Amino acid sequence: xxxxxxxxxxxxxxxxxxxxxxxxxxxxxxxxxxxxxxxxxxxxxxxxxxxxxxxxxxxxxxxxxxxxxxxxxxxxxxxxxxxxxxxxxxxxxxxxxxxxxxxxxxxxxxxxxxxxxxxxxxxxxxxxxxxxxxxxxxxxxxxxxxxxxxxxxxxxxxxxxxxxxxxxxxxxxxxxxxxxxxxxxxxxxxxxxxxxxxxxx
Amino acid sequence: xxxxxxxxxxxxxxxxxxxxxxxxxxxxxxxxxxxxxxxxxxxxxxxxxxxxxxxxxxxxxxxxxxxxxxxxxxxxxxxxxxxxxxxxxxxxxxxxxxxxxxxxxxxxxxxxxxxxxxxxxxxxxxxxxxxxxxxxxxxxxxxxxxxxxxxxxxxxxxxxxxxxxxxxxxxxxxxxxxxxxxxxxxxxxxxxxxxxxxxxxxxxxxxxxxxxxxxxxxxxxxxxxxxxxxxxxxxxxxxxxxxxxxxxxxxxxx
Numbered sequence: 001x002x003x004x005x006x007x008x009x010x011x012x013x014x015x016x017x018x019x020x021x022x023x024x025x026x027x028x029x030x031x032x033x034x035x036x037x038x039x040x041x042x043x044x045x046x047x048x049x050x051x052x053x054x055x056x057x058x059x060x061x062x063x064x065x066x067x068x069x070x071x072x073x074x075x076x077x078x079x080x081x082x083x084x085x086x087x088x089x090x091x092x093x094x095x096x097x098x099x100x101x102x103x104x105x106x107x108x109x110x111x112x113x114x115x116x117x118x119x120x121x122x123x124x125x126x127x128x129x130x131x132x133x134x135x136x137x138x139x140x141x142x143x144x145x146x147x148x149x150x151x152x153x154x155x156x157x158x159x160x161x162x163x164x165x166x167x168x169x170x171x172x173x174x175x176x177x178x179x180x181x182x183x184x185x186x187x188x189x190x191x192x193x194x195x196x197x198x199x200x201x
Numbered sequence: 202x203x204x205x206x207x208x209x210x211x212x213x214x215x216x217x218x219x220x221x222x223x224x225x226x227x228x229x230x231x232x233x234x235x236x237x238x239x240x241x242x243x244x245x246x247x248x249x250x251x252x253x254x255x256x257x258x259x260x261x262x263x264x265x266x267x268x269x270x271x272x273x274x275x276x277x278x279x280x281x282x283x284x285x286x287x288x289x290x291x292x293x294x295x296x297x298x299x300x301x302x303x304x305x306x307x308x309x310x311x312x313x314x315x316x317x318x319x320x321x322x323x324x325x326x327x328x329x330x331x332x333x334x335x336x337x338x339x340x341x342x343x344x345x346x347x348x349x350x351x352x353x354x355x356x357x358x359x360x361x362x363x364x365x366x367x368x369x370x371x372x373x374x375x376x377x378x379x380x381x382x383x384x385x386x387x388x389x390x391x392x393x394x395x396x397x398x399x400x401x402x403x404x405x406x407x408x409x410x411x412x413x414x415x416x417x418x419x420x421x422x423x424x425x426x427x428x429x430x431x432x433x434x435x436x437x438x439x440x441x442x443x444x445x446x447x448x449x450x451x452x453x454x455x
Contacts, residue, residue: 011253031272038265046264047257063260064267071272086249093252136254139247154216155251161218180212186247 011130012085013040022084025074038067041085045092052096052156053103062099066092097158139189147182150175202226207237215244342370342379342421350374354433356452362386367418367452369433382410382418382435382452393440394451396420398430406444410435 013021021037024030045066049059066088070077077087140148146168153159153167165175202210202223207230213219214227231238345351356367367382380396388394396407405428410418424430435452 029276031269034272035265035269038268042264043257043259044252044255046260047255048252050257051252051255060260060264063264067268068271071268082246082249086246089249089252130253132250132253133256136250140251140254151216151248151251154218155248158217161213161216176209176213179216180209183212183215183244183247186250187243190247190250 008129008131008134011040011044011132012083015079015083018084019079022074022077022079025071034067034071037070037084041088042067044085045088048089048092049096052093052100052158058099059096062092062095065095093155093158100157135190136186139186142189143182143185144178146170147178147185150178151182151186154179202230204230204234204237207231207234208240211237211241211244214241215248345372345375345377345379346370348372348374354454356380356382356433356435357455358384359450359453361449362451365416365451367435369454376424378407378420378422378424378433380410380418380420380422380433380435382412383416385412385416385418385435385451387414387416388412388437388440391440392437392448393442394418394435395438395442395446396422397434397436397446398424398428399432399434399454400429401431404434404446405430406442407433409440409442 012018021033024033042063046059046063049062050056053059053062069091070088077084143151149168150161150164153164154161157163159167161172161175161179164170165172168175207227210219210223210227214224219227231241351370351372354369354371356365356369358365362385365382365384365386367380370379370381371377372379378396382394385394394410394412396410397404398407405425407430408420408422410420412418418435432454433452434446434450434454436446436450437448438446
């Protein structure tokens with residue numbers, strides 16, 4: 001089998017399936033539907049938390065927090081404002097950054113340089129391949145190194161552009177421009193350009 | 202804020218780094234500008250996809266188990282309170298059975314009370330009948346005593362019981378005696394007082410006196426055809442009665 005023969009499927013559910021899962025959870029308190037969502041998105045949530053927190057144990061706690069919150073607040077999931085994965089990812093990111101800031105308040109220090117490096121993958125863990133991952137990795141690979149750093153500092157550390165500028169020793173305007181450029185480029189590669197709006201300006 | 206200014210700050214807005222005042226201005230603009238609104242939404246979508254690029258392992262199985270345990274715990278706590286051993290109390294079948302038992306008990310109690318009152322009514326009715334009969338008898342006796350053709354024969358105590366006495370109300374036309382005796386000693390076991398018609402020939406058996414422990418005796422007898430009594434006597438005889446006097450004479454008409 002050649003590499004091109006391998007069929008890569010999307011990670012996210014189809015909209016109709018997503019709505020049906022939510023309906024069953026909401027109306028029937030269907031645990032099977034909940035577990036189906038968990039099995040689909042727990043790796044995404046876990047690795048986002050690991051990336052932000054650099055701590056497997058804390059990431060494990062974030063996963064449980066996020067999915068428990070999802071089970072308890074499923075009525076508040078508004079699919080008109082995005083899909084289920086974005087709801088879970090937003091919650092996981094917020095929870096993780098809250099924990100990170102709490103840790104910083106306790107005067108813990110970041111390990112300089114670990115942000116850019118990929119976390120060491122546990123031995124024997126096979127990376128999961130899905131369509132969105134390939135697209136986003138490709139989009140991020142097309143960013144310049146300064147653009148990628150700026151956007152990742154913002155996303156994974158929850159840093160403001162003032163903090164990023166201070167961290168990198170760059171002027172505020174430069175960081176502002178890099179972030180804007182990174183988003184435009186990502187939009188273009190990921191096909192999320194708004195109608196009538198050029199993806200690259 | 203115009204479209205040019207909007208595009209410049211959109212990036213900072215997405216990462217949550219925009220000052221509060223600028224956020225308000227941008228949101229005002231986006232609300233009225235479909236183009237900027239669409240671009241802003243596209244930025245948000247692209248930014249939200251960032252974590253999809255991450256590689257890494259699945260969370261440990263313990264996380265899934267812990268969540269399942271919490272789900273089970275929640276499901277149990279949502280159930281109605283169960284009291285071990287008394288759960289049957291909350292089942293409809295038990296409620297129906299209890300209702301049926303209650304109805305049966307009420308019916309049984311009602312039936313028992315009904316029987317008790319019925320019995321009391323029957324007893325009262327019988328008592329009334331007895332009293333009526335006694336009244337009728339007493340009235341008949343009184344009428345007999347008050348009848349103009351009734352004469353009175355006094356009975357005197359004999360040697361065995363001098364203080365005993367009595368009266369015979371003798372209705373000649375109806376040939377009836379009403380006999381009252383007083384201060385007779387209680388008859389010994391197997392004995393009773395017997396009344397005699399004393400005629401010119403031999404005493405004729407008249408009947409037994411009913412007596413009470415106080416020594417009072419009574420009899421109402423009819424004088425048979427062919428018997429012409431001239432006097433009366435009372436003797437102590439075997440309680441079934443005898444055809445001729447054999448025992449002690451207690452009373453004799455004076």
